[in-house]
Amino acid sequence: EAQVTQNPRYLITVTGKKLTVTCSQNMNHEYMSWYRQDPGLGLRQIYYSMNVEVTDKGDVPEGYKVSRKEKRNFPLILESPSPNQTSLYFCASSSYLRQGAREQYFGPGTRLTVT
Amino acid sequence: AQKITQTQPGMFVQEKEAVTLDCTYDTSDPSYGLFWYKQPSSGEMIFLIYQGSYDQQNATEGRYSLNFQKARKSANLVISASQLGDSAMYFCAMRVNRGSTLGRLYFGRGTQLTVWP
Numbered sequence: 001e002a003q004v005t006q007n008p009r010y011l012i013t014v015t016g017k018k019l020t021v022t023c024s025q026n027m028n029h030e031y032m033s034w035y036r037q038d039p040g041l042g043l044r045q046i047y048y049s050m051n052v053e054v055t056d057k058g059d060v061p062e063g064y065k066v067s068r069k070e071k072r073n074f075p076l077i078l079e080s081p082s083p084n085q086t087s088l089y090f091c092a093s094s095s096y097l098r099q100g101a102r103e104q105y106f107g108p109g110t111r112l113t114v115t
Numbered sequence: 116a117q118k119i120t121q122t123q124p125g126m127f128v129q130e131k132e133a134v135t136l137d138c139t140y141d142t143s144d145p146s147y148g149l150f151w152y153k154q155p156s157s158g159e160m161i162f163l164i165y166q167g168s169y170d171q172q173n174a175t176e177g178r179y180s181l182n183f184q185k186a187r188k189s190a191n192l193v194i195s196a197s198q199l200g201d202s203a204m205y206f207c208a209m210r211v212n213r214g215s216t217l218g219r220l221y222f223g224r225g226t227q228l229t230v231w232p
Binding site: 030031032033035040041042043044045048050058088090092093094095104106108109111 | 159
């Protein structure tokens, strides 16, 4: 089954404690990205990756890091989380080769609370 | 720059009635795709419907249809025969089909739909 997995699904942490949210896809997609969703703001892109070892900033990259060492994995790293990073996070993947309707897959989301 | 606008923060509809959720977009690129997603209270993003900029006909998927008016840059979602389970947040999104933005979706702020009995 084609899917994007994220872990953990829920996380409560404290300010300053480094954390990593993992994302993995099994569709051999080139493009992966992270979004955060906040009430009234929709989804905003944090970082994206066009392929292995190729990453770039989205609209709201401050306070986040990413890496793309393997095609299937795209972890989101918060080196020193702060309360303003409390949000719902989505990982997504897609392929360049097909611009078809359903070539946008989302993970189930990670609800992060930073106290 | 790409932009998606959803002007209805909340909508209410009675069960079995039809409802239209508004979406306007802005892009200078000729090739793009428009998406609608449903997000129930559980949080996952559920794909509903897609319209390509070159598609001649409006997209339909079961009870969902997309009223695509290219000249007006609007892509409204029509849900026919609303059901209680349609109560959710709905997002309109756009993907521009070029270069480094090929994989990226631009989202509106969403419309919270409530279906009442």
